[in-house]
Amino acid sequence: MKYLSRHCMVLLLGLAAFGAQAQDFKVGFVNTDRIFREANTAKAAQAKLEQEFARREKELNDLGTSLKSASDKFEREAPTLSESQRQQRQKQLIDQDRDFQRKRxxxxxxxxxxxNEELQQVLDRANRVVRQVAESxxxxxxxxxxxxINPKHDITDKVIKALNALK
Incomplete structure (x- = not known):
């Protein structure tokens, strides 16, 4: 009986010590999706990508439009074309479509x-800022x-503000 009560006392003291330690344990949470949407560095990366790929995207859209109009024209004229002309135009359209799909x-x-390159750079910066916030x-x-995650543990706003403060 003495042995059992001694173990219970040790167990209770251990739980009390763990409870005191657990109160000192501080947890935070960062929503990376929000960082990618709201941080200035992420917005700048998105704008950079849009500018970098805008010309190619326009060319691709123009190519798709011209392919569509050529296909529509072929559909309208097909009944009046000879068999060899129809096959030749059909082959041209297939080749153009294949080229368009490859370019797309x-x-x-x-x-x-x-x-992925740009987002990795944003993530690397964000991780450095998260470390700084966590340490401070x-x-x-x-x-x-x-x-x-309980919203009281969310430090995403702090991280975004710190990221936006960086130049």
Whole structure:
């Protein structure tokens, strides 16, 4: 009996010590999606990408429009064309469409690669700022992904303000 009460006393003291320690444990949360949407660096990166790819996107849209009009014209004229002319025009349209699809795929791949580069730079900056905020405010852990987080632990606004303050 003495042995059991001694263990209970040790267990209670341990729980009390853990409770006191747990109160000192400070958790923060950062919403990276919000950083990518709201931080000035992310907006600047998006604007840079739009400017960089605007010309190619316009050329691609123009090419798609001309391909569509050529296809519509072929559909209208097909009944009056000879079999050889119809086959020749159809082959031209297929070749143009294949070229258009290839250019569109290349454009999308290039855009995605550049977007990943830019977002990685924004994320690297954000992570440095998160570390600074965590160290200055003495956070023990800062999470970036969670199923649920109490809004009182969200430090995203602080991080965005700090990021926007950087030049």
């Amino acid at each position: 795929r290349e454009f999308q791949e290039d855009l995605n690669a550049r977007k 405010e003495k956070y023990d852990v800062v999470l970036q992904e969670a199923v649920y």
